[in-house]
Amino acid sequence: xxxxxxxxxxxxxxxxxxxxxxxxxxxxxxxxxxxxxxxxxxxxxxxxxxxxxxxxxxxxxxxxxxxxxxxxxxxxxxxxxxxxxxxxxxxxxxxxxxxxxxxxxxxxxxxxxxxxxxxxxxxxxxxxxxxxxxxxxxxxxxxxxxxxxxxxxxxxxxxxxxxxxxxxxxxxxxxxxxxxxxxxxxxxxxxxxxxxxxxxxxxxxxxxxxxxxxxxxxxxxxxxxxxxxxxxxxxxxxxxxxxxxxxxxxxxxxxxxxxxxxxxxxxxxxxxxxxxxxxxxxxxxxxxxxxxxxxxxxxxxxxxxxxxx
Amino acid sequence: xxxxxxxxxxxxxxxxxxxxxxxxxxxxxxxxxxxxxxxxxxxxxxxxxxxxxxxxxxxxxxxxxxxxxxxxxxxxxxxxxxxxxxxxxxxxxxxxxxxxxxxxxxxxxxxxxxxxxxxxxxxxxxxxxxxxxxxxxxx
Numbered sequence: 287x288x289x290x291x292x293x294x295x296x297x298x299x300x301x302x303x304x305x306x307x308x309x310x311x312x313x314x315x316x317x318x319x320x321x322x323x324x325x326x327x328x329x330x331x332x333x334x335x336x337x338x339x340x341x342x343x344x345x346x347x348x349x350x351x352x353x354x355x356x357x358x359x360x361x362x363x364x365x366x367x368x369x370x371x372x373x374x375x376x377x378x379x380x381x382x383x384x385x386x387x388x389x390x391x392x393x394x395x396x397x398x399x400x401x402x403x404x405x406x407x408x409x410x411x412x413x414x415x416x417x418x419x420x421x422x423x424x425x426x427x428x429x430x431x432x433x434x435x436x437x438x439x440x441x442x443x444x445x446x447x448x449x450x451x452x453x454x455x456x457x458x459x460x461x462x463x464x465x466x467x468x469x470x471x472x473x474x475x476x477x478x479x480x481x482x483x484x485x486x487x488x489x490x491x492x493x494x495x496x497x498x499x500x501x502x503x504x505x506x507x508x509x510x511x512x513x514x515x516x517x518x519x520x521x522x523x524x525x526x527x528x529x530x531x532x533x534x535x536x537x538x539x540x541x542x543x544x545x546x547x548x549x550x551x552x553x554x555x556x557x558x559x560x561x562x563x564x565x566x567x568x569x570x571x572x573x574x575x576x577x578x579x580x581x582x583x584x585x586x587x588x589x590x591x592x593x594x595x
Numbered sequence: 596x597x598x599x600x601x602x603x604x605x606x607x608x609x610x611x612x613x614x615x616x617x618x619x620x621x622x623x624x625x626x627x628x629x630x631x632x633x634x635x636x637x638x639x640x641x642x643x644x645x646x647x648x649x650x651x652x653x654x655x656x657x658x659x660x661x662x663x664x665x666x667x668x669x670x671x672x673x674x675x676x677x678x679x680x681x682x683x684x685x686x687x688x689x690x691x692x693x694x695x696x697x698x699x700x701x702x703x704x705x706x707x708x709x710x711x712x713x714x715x716x717x718x719x720x721x722x723x724x725x726x727x728x729x730x731x732x733x734x
Contacts, residue, residue, distance in 0.1 A: 316635070325633040332638055335606040339649070342599045344673035346646060498643030506646035506673040 299375020301368040308518035309333040315521065315558055322562040333518060340511035348504050351410035359405030360505070360512040366397045367519045374526050377449035378535050386447050391527065392436055395482065398516070399425045402491070405513075406501025417500020421484075421491040423569050427576040428481035428488075431474055434584035438462070438471035439531045441591040453535045461534040467590035472532045474584045476553070479524040480560055481572070483517070487564035488572055496566075525553040597734060603649065603675070604732040606638040607725065610648035610672070614665045616655025617691075620682040620715040624652060627718040639725065645672050650728070653707065654681045656688050658696040662704050669705045677728060680707040681721065683714045 294300055312333045320327025347353050370391055377383045399421060406418030439462050440447055443455040462468035481488040492500040502513050529535060529549050536546035567575070613621055627634060628641050642648055645668050657665055669678070683689040685707055688697060698704055711724040 320633070320635060323630045325630045326636045327633075328635050328638055329605075332606065335602050335638060338599075339602045339606040342602070343649075343675070346671070346673050494643055499647070503644045504646055510647060 294376060294380075295368065295372050299379055300372035303375070304368065304371040304519050304522045305515055308515070308520070308522045309337065311521045311554060312518040314554065315561075318555070318558045319562055333514075337511050337515060340514065341508050343507040343510075345507035345509060346504075348409050348411070352408045355404055355408040356504075357509060359401045359408065360509045360516065363398050363401035363405075363516050364512050364519075366394050366401070367516055367523060370394050370398075371519065371523050371526075374449070374523060374530060377453060378526060378530055379538075381450055381453060383448050383450035387449050388436060388440065388447050388452075392433060395432075396425070396429065398520075399482070402501050405505070406491075409504040411504050413497045414501050414503050416497050417491045417493075417503070420497075420569055421501060424481055424484070424488060424490055424572060427573045428478045428580075431576050431580040431584045432478040432482070434581065434588055435471045435475040435478060436531065438467055438584075438587050438591045441588065442468065449530060452531065456534040461532065463532040465591075466595050467587045468532055470583060470587040470590070472528065474580050474587070475528055475532070476556060476560075477580060479528065480557060481576070482524060483520045483557075485557065486561045487567045489566055490569050490572060493566055521554070525550055525557070528553055600732045600734065604729040606640075606649075607729070608640050608642045608647055608649045610642055610645050610651050612651045612653045612665060612668055614653055614655045614661050614685075615658040616682070616684060620654040620684070623715040623718060624654065624681060624721070627721050632718050632722065634722065634725075637722075637725070637729070648672050649676065650725075651676065651678045651705075652681055653678055653685055653705065656684045656691045656694065656697050657701055657704050658694070659698055660696070662698045666704050677708045678705055679709045679711060679724060679728065681711050682716060683712050686710045686712055689714055 296302060310330075310333075313328065313330050316332065317327040345357075347356065373383075373387055373391055377387070403418045403421050403425075406414040406421065409415075439452055442462050442465070443452050446452060446455065456462060463472050484491055492502060497503075502510060505513060533549050536542070536549075538546065611621070611624060626632070634640075645651075651669065651672060653665070669676070680686055684691065685701070688694075691697065701707075709724055709728050711721055713720055716724075
């Protein structure tokens, strides 16, 4: 194997870069949320401190349940996310992709949710099981809308299932968010990533006040640290995917760096505003919302994209 | 362990153990976690599961009915774990000292690292107590 690939996977667009950026952006989220509630908020290194503190705590393995699955789930999820980050980062920063990589990303994002279900269900705890069940329902709710949203750029680029080609088409014809179908798909996609990250109003699986963090309830020590890290890595992966699909990626020449940061900050701020202004919805409300409103709207966007609007 | 203790001191996750209190200290603890006092600036967070906890906030005399449960909770918490007794009850028993249902020897149930006396202690006093714990951790 080429050692270059190891660098891509472990350092730059992959594991280390995503983890550090994710923890930093997690601080922005906590700080802005605190300002929303007229608080001061945590210091910058808070998420790093939390992570390293959890690494040093004792790992308690529950008596009942499947121990190997319980311990493997957070690390498989972490590896999956590092791989997704590498795929997206390679397309964004190095303009390299392969045929069908968008499909691979869609599948791997589903693997992450499945790992949450596995880890939660492996403990035998009642609250964890409820959380795992809710995670499945939420996955069923948002997955169809998310796939339809991902199909819109594919159709608009002339049926190219290749991240590099999507970026090239957007560089030639203008970004997809500028068209009607692209804009609708972007808005639905924003709500879908809110559900994929299980942020409010869709934090139904890990409702802290109701089923005490749901699937993560029985985790302690390093596995919990990696669940927290996975959550923060999603703050990088999903906004980057939206930027890639609808906003034409990053351009690092001259003023382009400023635009790249602005695009990312815009998506993060939109996510934080939605997060802080909405209470948690019930699972049936979430299903209603995605199946009755979001999915038909995404389907309309798809038809508009086929018609070329 | 110096480096690790510094990390621990900056990220204290608190679990609230209510061991038969008169509910007075509990309301003050809830006050402490409101936006006005904002303990998140010290990295303190209230968690719902004892598996995530670094500090157990214990309030109330421990009566014989909850004593096994408190002991169980302490055993279930991941090490290192610290116990902070909030209010006069865990230290002196306050006005419930002569109750027939109080456990005779509190140290057999749960060892307490830090006492915050007061009936109830003000949120400012609790913050000061936690800061003292942080100072001990920082060495």
